[in-house]
Amino acid sequence: MVTTVVLATSACGSGDDTDAPSNSTTRTTVRIGLAYDIGGRGDKSFNDAAAAGLDRAKQELDVQTKDVEAQKAETEEEKYARLKLLCQAGYDAVIAVGFTYAGADPAAGPMARAAGECPDTRFAIVDDPSVTAANVANLVFADEQGSFLVGAAAALKSPAGHVGFVGGCAVDVIKRFQAGYEAGARAVRPDIEIDTHYLSTPAQGCSGFNAPAAGRSAAEAMYDRGADVVYHAAGSSGIGVFQAAKAKGRWAIGVDSDQHEVVPPNLREVIITSMVKRVDVAVFDFVKTVVENRFKPGVTTFDLKMDGVGYATSGGRVADVAPRLEQFKKQIIDGAITVPTRPAD
Known part of the structure; x- marks a missing residue:
């Protein structure tokens, strides 16, 4: 089988090498x-x-x-x-x-x-x-460290004591997000109820990272069961989680970027924070x-010490719990808290 891959720049046009670069030994531009x-x-x-x-x-x-x-x-x-x-x-x-x-x-x-x-x-x-x-x-x-902080935020902001996690694919790296989120939530409230759902598996090509409708469906089910905050680690499927939060009048937590700043304006109000991964x-x-x-x-x-992960404050919705989150952050950096990288059985 012959595989063909076209080296085209992205649709947003950030690439500036329209033609293949010269291999001349005289060029200096990296x-x-x-x-x-x-x-x-x-x-x-x-x-x-x-x-x-x-x-x-x-x-x-x-x-x-x-x-x-x-x-x-x-x-x-x-x-x-x-x-x-x-x-x-x-x-x-x-x-x-x-x-x-x-x-x-x-x-x-x-x-x-x-x-x-x-x-x-x-x-x-x-x-x-x-x-x-x-x-x-x-x-x-250290995805688990940033996720610990937003897990703590979820528990602190959850009147029901019931939160959720939506993962894009059931692989080790996303399970680190789940593990940290659960640990942070339970550090605040040991009896908190946590729902978890993965949108895809490796056998499915991890398609759950680009399935907003599936993300929305999974989050809606969690909200219907009583969760009032859902955290996603699901790529572009997270838009569906935010749409579900908007429809149900609940909260959501973003991932990787400060999603409050990049989603459509009508969804910003549901995002209490994001786990920022630099x-x-x-x-x-x-x-x-x-x-x-x-x-x-x-x-x-x-990691947290290198400012490689953290939590977003845009929108001001975690301002009231930020001192507690900063305390947890210091304890993790100092080694007083070791965040798990695998979910509890």
Whole structure:
């Protein structure tokens, strides 16, 4: 089977290399390629955070960039081909946004294959620590720590003592969000009721990250059962969670970006906070290491101490509980609280 991948810039036009870059040894401008996860630029969440980091690097570091979209239900072969074509086109560094680029077998998946066949290209994979190679940097986050804080916020703002969690795909990285959220909620209220629902599985291609209708349905069911706050870690499906909160007159919590600032205005009123995951910082910092010839392979974890995760305050809806959240934050940074990375059985 022959797989064809077209290196087109994203619909929003952030890429500026319309033609493949020259491989001339005389060029000095660093060129960065970025491959999105499912949902792509415009998802108001994970991918948009990566896009913000790329855009900042283009502006501040004078690099040239190209960002390319993923397709629904694509195969690992197609993901590999996208990464391979970026390095073959002469990009100095290639960033893969999302754990799906690791593949089912990280030693032989899309990222490992592309990195092995392009040893002179520096790669980064966001949200996956499992791919190991001398030319691969793993940019990961303490998702559980940020989720602990918004879990505490949910419990503090929940009159019913009943909250929910909607995950985009039943994989380890999203289960870290669930684990932290549950731990934070129970740190405030040990008897709190927590509903959990995953929209997809790896066998379904993790399609739940781009299924707003499914997100809405899952959240509506939780609200109907009595939950008054629902947190999503579901990419663009989160819009459906916010729509459900609006329809039911309840609260929701966003993820990755400060979603109060990026969703349509009619949905802002339902978002009490967001778990902010600084994918933009990770992408920008990686590009900077490439530009400054400081590339370092292996895992870098962006945690609370590094300001890699946190919670948003836009809208002022957590102002009354912020002192308690800051207390929890300090305890986590100081090591007084260890946040679990796996949900309790």
